[in-house]
Amino acid sequence: MGLKIYLDGKFVDEEEAKVSVFDHGFLYGDGVFEGIRAYHNSVFRLKDHVDRLYDSAKAVNMEIPVNKEQMSEIILESCRQNDLKDAYIRVVVSRGKGDLGLDPRKCSVPTVVCIASSISIYPEEMYEKGLDVITVPTRRNGPEGVNPRIKSLNYLNNIMAKIEANMAGVPEAILLNQEGYVAECTGDNIFMVKNGILKTPAIHLGLLEGVTRNEVIAIARKEGIDVQETTFTRYDLFVADEVFLTGTAAELIPVVKVDDRVIADGKPGPIFHKLLQQFREIVKEPEALIFK
Structure with a gap:
């Protein structure tokens, strides 16, 4: 079975986790993200990561459509949905769907994605x-x-x-x-x-x-x-x-x-x-x- 991915308010199968080709994260790299680890049934330094995510968003003048408490729960629930007690978690918030122009004002709502899986960087x-x-x-x-x-x-x-x-x-x-x-x-x-x-x-x-x-x-x-x-x-x-x-x-x-x-x-x-x-x-x- 594939992963369950959080995408804009709901969990979907990874094959259905799709964003628009007009999303400015895809078109221009306009967005922010965090990489987070879970160990032994506990997400490590969750608050620090969430705080840094929101600081990054503020620096690029982007308002994340959920608050910090809700984001923390999304991260935890992503692990639960995939039955993971040890995980690598990636939270991505892009500017959202707009048009082919640069103007971020054309993007009405940021896209929020959370992926909980595993990762191995070095042998x-x-x-x-x-x-x-x-x-x-x-x-x-x-x-x-x-x-x-x-x-x-x-x-x-x-x-x-x-x-x-x-x-x-x-x-x-x-x-x-x-x-x-x-x-x-x-x-x-x-x-x-x-x-x-x-x-x-x-x-x-x-x-x-x-x-x-x-x-x-x-x-x-x-x-x-x-x-x-x-x-x-x-x-x-x-x-x-x-x-x-x-x-x-x-x-x-x-x-x-x-x-x-x-x-x-x-x-x-x-x-x-x-x-x-x-x-x-x-x-x-x-x-x-x-x-x-």
């Missing part, structure tokens, strides 16, 4: 051995354009960088901002460790403020690890003691080589292992229960 062996990644020529969007803090449907910047990673035969790419500072990866935030200090790019450098990123920062500070949200370059990654990525789908995953430079001894480091262990304990804690 399990990569969590043990680590990733090889590269920096790519494609630069991260600047905040003066499509601000990366908006999790929009317009992901072409990320996709171009992903294509460059594919062409290089590596699973992920690091994007630099226009000034040459490390910003983030195509689908993940990035951390490095040097002399016991955990560093991650500051939000203003041009990156999405990841929910998992913020969780890892909180865990690290609770563990007494010095955390800095700062600026750094490729050089700092090359000489780091540890590098790892974070994301909703990926969780925490180590990096052992950047631009063909081996990171430290080429193995995932102790701070990564500590943070991953703590993160996997936290996701077991009951939060927004799917089935009660």
Whole structure:
């Protein structure tokens, strides 16, 4: 059997989950989305994700036709409809059906979609051995354009960088901002460790403020690890003691080589292992229960 998909007020079979070719999400990438995880019958950091979804919508001047409480219930019910206690959930809100012009005022009601399924970004062996990644020529969007803090449907910047990673035969790419500072990866935030200090790019450098990123920062500070949200370059990654990525789908995953430079001894480091262990304990804690 296929999935049950939430589409504008009702659950339909995935074969019937269709939107108009005049929807501005399809025509122009005009919309916002969230990727969310459910673990052990509980949706992880549901409020944080819903808040970020509504912030993104507000930033593009789009009013979501359901309130936050209703959206939270849609997400939970999507898991129930598909009998999922562990899931990857994608919420999409597009500008809605309009005409072939750009004017968003022609779109009367946003389209709301919620999909609860499963996803596997990286093979399990990569969590043990680590990733090889590269920096790519494609630069991260600047905040003066499509601000990366908006999790929009317009992901072409990320996709171009992903294509460059594919062409290089590596699973992920690091994007630099226009000034040459490390910003983030195509689908993940990035951390490095040097002399016991955990560093991650500051939000203003041009990156999405990841929910998992913020969780890892909180865990690290609770563990007494010095955390800095700062600026750094490729050089700092090359000489780091540890590098790892974070994301909703990926969780925490180590990096052992950047631009063909081996990171430290080429193995995932102790701070990564500590943070991953703590993160996997936290996701077991009951939060927004799917089935009660």
